[in-house]
Amino acid sequence: MHPADATNAMLNCDESGDAPAWSDQQIAEAFATTTRSIENWRKQAAQRGPLSLLERKQRDTPPTALLLDGEKEAQLTKIVCSTPPDGRSRWTLQMLADKLVAMEVVGSISPNTVGRVQKNELKPWLKSMWCIPPEQDSAFVAAMEQVLTVYQRPYDALFSVVNMDEQPIQFVSHSQIPLPVRPGDTAKVDYEYVREGMCNAFMFVEPLGRWAAGPLACSAREQDEDRIGLGEVREMVGRSSSFCGCQANYACV
Known part of the structure; x- marks a missing residue:
C-alpha cells in the first residue's frame, strides 16, 4: 500500500470536531486493508509522529552488493561472445558460471544469477549481430580492457x-x-x-x-x-x- 493511503486512513479515524470518525472496520473496507494494519499505523503515528507514515520503511539489513559490477559484466560478455568449448554450439548458463569461477572473476556464482545479468540480451549465435572478425578478436579484447582500466582511474x-x-x-x-494549423483543422x-x-x-x-x-x-x-x-x-x-x-x-x- 502507498504511504499516502496510510496517512489518509488515519485522517478518517479522527474524532475531533467535524472529522469523519470512521470505525476501523469502515476504514479497512474503504482502503482494502485489515484492521490490524490500521492498529499498527495508529501506533506508529502515536510513537513517531503522523509524518512517519509517509516515510519509507528502513531496511533491517544493508542492501546486498552486486555480485557482478560493470567490469565483471564486461568479462561475462567477453566469454559469451567467444567460441564455446568443443562439442558445444553455444555457452550454457552453467558453463558461463563455471568459467567465471575458473577465471577468478568471482568466487562463486549460480547459473540463475548469470541468467539475470544477461537478461536475454546477449545472443552470440546471431552472427550478424557481432561484426568483429575472429582474427581481430584478441586485439579488440585488449583495447576493451584498456578502456575499462581508464574508466576505473x-x-x-x-x-x-x-x-x-x-x-x-x-x-x-x-x-x-506547410499549411499552418487552423481552428478545427490540423496543420x-x-x-x-x-x-x-x-x-x-x-x-x-x-x-x-x-x-x-x-x-x-x-x-x-x-x-x-x-x-x-x-x-x-x-x-x-x-x-x-x-x-x-x-x-x-x-x-x-
Missing part, C-alpha cells in the same frame, strides 16, 4: 577522463510549404522532403567531474571520411571544458 581534476559520443544528423527542409505537412546535407554532433561528459558540454557540431564530410581526427577531438574537448571552467588534459585510448 580515480578522479584527477588536472587529468580528466572525458567520454565522447557522436550522433550523425541529417538536415532536411520541406519540399512544399498539413507534405511527406516528401529535401536533403540539405549532414553533420556530426558530439557530446562530451566527464562523469567524475560532473560536467557535460554539447552538442558541438562539426562540418559535413564526404561519404568516404568516416573518422574524425584526434586534433579535432582535442579542440572540441578544449572548447567544451572552457565552457565549464575546467582545465582539459587528455588520455587517448
Whole structure:
C-alpha cells in the first residue's frame, strides 16, 4: 500500500470536531486493508509522529552488493561472445558460471544469477549481430580492457577522463510549404522532403567531474571520411571544458 493511503486512513479515524470518525472496520473496507494494519499505523503515528507514515520503511539489513559490477559484466560478455568449448554450439548458463569461477572473476556464482545479468540480451549465435572478425578478436579484447582500466582511474581534476559520443544528423527542409494549423483543422505537412546535407554532433561528459558540454557540431564530410581526427577531438574537448571552467588534459585510448 502507498504511504499516502496510510496517512489518509488515519485522517478518517479522527474524532475531533467535524472529522469523519470512521470505525476501523469502515476504514479497512474503504482502503482494502485489515484492521490490524490500521492498529499498527495508529501506533506508529502515536510513537513517531503522523509524518512517519509517509516515510519509507528502513531496511533491517544493508542492501546486498552486486555480485557482478560493470567490469565483471564486461568479462561475462567477453566469454559469451567467444567460441564455446568443443562439442558445444553455444555457452550454457552453467558453463558461463563455471568459467567465471575458473577465471577468478568471482568466487562463486549460480547459473540463475548469470541468467539475470544477461537478461536475454546477449545472443552470440546471431552472427550478424557481432561484426568483429575472429582474427581481430584478441586485439579488440585488449583495447576493451584498456578502456575499462581508464574508466576505473580515480578522479584527477588536472587529468580528466572525458567520454565522447557522436550522433550523425541529417538536415532536411520541406519540399512544399506547410499549411499552418487552423481552428478545427490540423496543420498539413507534405511527406516528401529535401536533403540539405549532414553533420556530426558530439557530446562530451566527464562523469567524475560532473560536467557535460554539447552538442558541438562539426562540418559535413564526404561519404568516404568516416573518422574524425584526434586534433579535432582535442579542440572540441578544449572548447567544451572552457565552457565549464575546467582545465582539459587528455588520455587517448
